[in-house]
Each structure stands twice: as C-alpha cells, then as structure tokens.
Amino acid sequence: MYFALLYSQYPRTMSIESTIRQFRPEKHNLLMILHALQNSHPKNYLTEEALSNTARYLGLTKSAVYGVASYYSMFSLTPRGKYIIRVCVSPVCELLKAKEVVGILEKELGITTGQTTPCGLFTLEHSECLGQCQEAPSMMINEKVYNQLDANRINDILQGFRQHKP
C-alpha cells in the first residue's frame, strides 16, 4: 500500500523513480506523489530532480508541478530538518499562550520560526489550526500531535527526539 510512503518514518531508501512509480501516471495523483517524495527525502523537501521527474511521469510541465509544490504550505522547496515542528497559531492556541510556546521553542532550539537547527534535526514552523483545540496549545512533530504544552513538557519532548526516542 503506497500510503506507507506518506509517513516520514518510512525507510528512506527508495529512489525518486521507484517512489513515483508506486502511483498511477495520472495527473490527479500529483499531490500524493509530492507528499511521498518529500517524505522519502532525509531533509524533508522536494528537490528539483524530484519535481522534474514527476513532471515527466505525469506529462505535466515543470512549471505546473512547481506551481503546485509552491502553493501548498506543507511542501518545501528548501532543505529542512529531520523533524518538522509545526506550532499551531490558531485563535484558540493564541488565546492559550501559543506565543509563549513559540518563544520557548525558539530559545530551546536557538533558531527562529522558519529556520532549521545547525545539527539538521529540527525545523520550526507555524501551522494554522491543527484541530486540537480541546487541549490547546498544540504542536505536531512530523506525524505526532502534542497538546497542553508548557515549558517542562516542551523540554521533555525535545529531549526525547534528541535521544532518538520520540
């Protein structure tokens, strides 16, 4: 089942070509292919080679594929960390101190939002509502959701990832 490709824990051993070929060569599969390619890259992004191979496979122009890849917030055209931290900045999280969460993360990681740590482990991003409002403030790290964040909890979570035990 090609859905396994959509998870970042998936073994990153597949080539661009074999990843693409898990999908039927139909244009409507573009977003799914981009998800799979991005997740199969150790730096969580879409390379130029990935975009042009996809364009060729689907019979689309490179500009059309670039247009789609650059439109959607979850896709990145620049290298990122192994773990993507997405902090929810929706009204509910803001009401319950999401700005403090962002501040703690920036301080703890030594980067500002949008940047990747020099060790290549973490990229810090903002996200619109993650739909976890019952336990705000929230964030996601790759596929996993973390709620009711405070300084202690954030430190514990980051520590876990640093020790490769998420």
Next chain:
Amino acid sequence: MKQETRIILKNAGRIDPGSIDDYIAAGGYEGLRKALGMKPGAVIDELLEAGLRGRGGAGFSTGMKQRFTSKGCLECPRRYVVVNADEGEPGTFKDRIIMEQDPHLYLEGTIIAAHAIRASRGYIYLRAEYHQSIERTLRAIEQAYEKGFLGKNIMGSGVDLDLEIKLGAGSYLCGEELTMLESLEGKRGNPRIKPPFPAEKGVFGMPTLVNNVETLANVPLIISKGKQWYRQFGTERSPGTKIFTISGQVNKPGHYELELGISLRELIDHLAGGMREGKAFKAALLGGAAGTFVGPVMLDERLTYDNLAEKGATLGSGAVIVMAEGDPVHDILHNCLRFFRHESCGKCVPCRAGTTLLVRESEELRAEHPDKDGLLQQMLREAQIMASTSLCPLGQSPVLPLKSAAKYFADELTGRGRA
C-alpha cells in the same frame, strides 16, 4: 441542566474504531443494507423529508443537493461522491472526532450517498495533518472492501463503488467545495467560478456530490431508523443534532453533540464546566475565523442557524471559542485577519490585496494612529468591498469577524476601552 443527545457520537468511545465487527455489532451497516434495497430516488426522498442540512457550515438541504447531483449531466459517463474531510476552520474539530472514533459511520453514509446519486467512484479529501483520521479511515476502507461493502456488487445488490483517500497539503481554502475539486485533480487550490455547480460539473467535469463528514454521519441513522425517528431531535427547520466544539476559557473544552436550540450560557455552564478560573465571560467567536464575535448580551440567545442569522451572527461549523475578561479581542481579530492573508490563494485581486491591507491596518489600530475610529470604519468598508467582489468564501469572510468585533467591542478596538 442541559445534556448531550448522542446519536452521531453514540459509538464514540464505546467501540473499537479499528474494528468493523464492533461497528456491525452496534447496528452498523444496517442503513446500507436497507438503502441498497431501496431505489436511489427513495433514498433521496427519505433524506429530504428527514430535513437533513449540510453540517459543513452552509446548512444547505442534503436531499436537494443529492437530487440535483442525481439529475446533473445525464449524458456524463460517471458521477462521483466526494467527502469533504478537510476540516480546517479554526476552533473546529467535530469531523476529526467522528473519523477517529467511529470511522465506519461516515464511511457507511458515503456508500449510501453514492448509491443515492448512482456514483461508482468516490474520494475522501482529508487534510494531511489529521494522521489518526487518515489511519483509521484507511483501515475502515480496507475492512469495508473485505466485507463486501465496497467494490463490485456491494452486498449482492449490483451496486459498485470504489473509494480512495486523497490528502490535502495544508491549504484552508481547499475545504471550499469547488477549490477542493481543483485540488483533487492535482492542481493549485484556486477556486472555480460557479455556476456550474458540482452537481452538474464537478471533479473531472462529472456530476459530483460533495458532503461534509458530519453530514454523512447522519445518513445511516436516517435510513436505518427512518425520518420520523430522526425528526424527534432538533427543530422543525433544523432536525437532528449538531456537534459543537467549544474551546478557550472554559473548564471542560471539547466536543458536545446537542440538539439545536441551546443557549451559549447553557453550553458554557451546563456542558463545558463553566468559565476557567471563574473568570467573567467576555466574548465568543462563533464559527471560527470565518465566523462572528458575540458579546455578553448574546449569552441567552438560542444557538440555531436561523436565530443567529437574525441577530447578525453565525453558527457555521459549530466552533465556539470562548474569551474571558482580560483577553484582548484585538489579538483574536488580528489572528483571524492574519490567517486570511496567509490562506488567500491570490486569484482575486480584492482578496489578495485586501487581506494584506487589513492586516496592516489592524497593526496600525494596535499602534499609534491619529484617527482610530476612522481607521476602523475604513477597514469595514474595505472588507465589505472584498466581500462583494471576491469569487469564493475566503475573500467574503474577513468582514464577518471584523464587523462583529466592531459591533460589540469598538471602544476597545479604537483604544477608548480596556481589555
């Protein structure tokens, strides 16, 4: 004390969402069995007479939508059913609860809806951030295929349906039905001009029924138990229940399934455990970012689509974001405006330029400005122009929180009052 009426969420937390056998043992797939024994038109009539309205926010009659789709483009070779599972309205998580806790319920509703409009293919467009919803839905689809509820000749009826999941990629706008169809086709999320409506020309140019997850979760219940049973819940014009998601400054934020007609005060005090730390209620943002602020004078108004519309407010997706004394309304308003700027696709100039302009003016409103009253009036005018000249609901939305915030909290926004 007001209490929940759980019909949609009756299985939630009670059965294993990963087990189709649990779902069947709880009466699941009875609605599908019954529907497959009915003519498609009869299924539509039942939903029409039950009075089911779309739960995505617009509240359009589900039966009418199905009737239009079943009669749209009769010469087209195929028709589609599309599930809108791209829940992204800030403060809303009702569909996530259904998908995580009882995925077969909306899957069954989808199969019945496909039969009603004679669709042989379908997609579930699910936001990529909802991993647990994706996993549970995938598992549910696999199990439904194994049991013969999906695929060829479903339960020996001669009806075929193939269903697959398509993931979004972080665009709020793709939750709008025409934009969703563009995204499903693998394109940028730019809205389409309507008409034609999806009922006539939807995904791949074919007649398409687009329904929200919560709407579809109602369908098996109506078919298996009948419209009379269904109509005992809710009001004459809005039968059934609605899942509210309440968050912010309350003691027990969460999801509550209620018959329409409860007041905001009852929702907060009877269900959500009252205000956090005993603070005073200040405002609620109803329906998310594309929703409306209400002040304390609205606490005792009935939360129904019609009553709120009369009062210039909206129920929308059922999101209720509660603010307490001391929470600056401007922060939340600004958050909504910033959200629209981020999510605008840029296709319509008034929306692209307007969402940027409103954020800048909102910043000026917070800083020093010689004429804050004039500035607020100007923002309202601009938002109104955007609403009249933008193609899709995104450009039409900023006026909603802006106008309602100005209605109840003008003094605070212009610096005359305190948060």
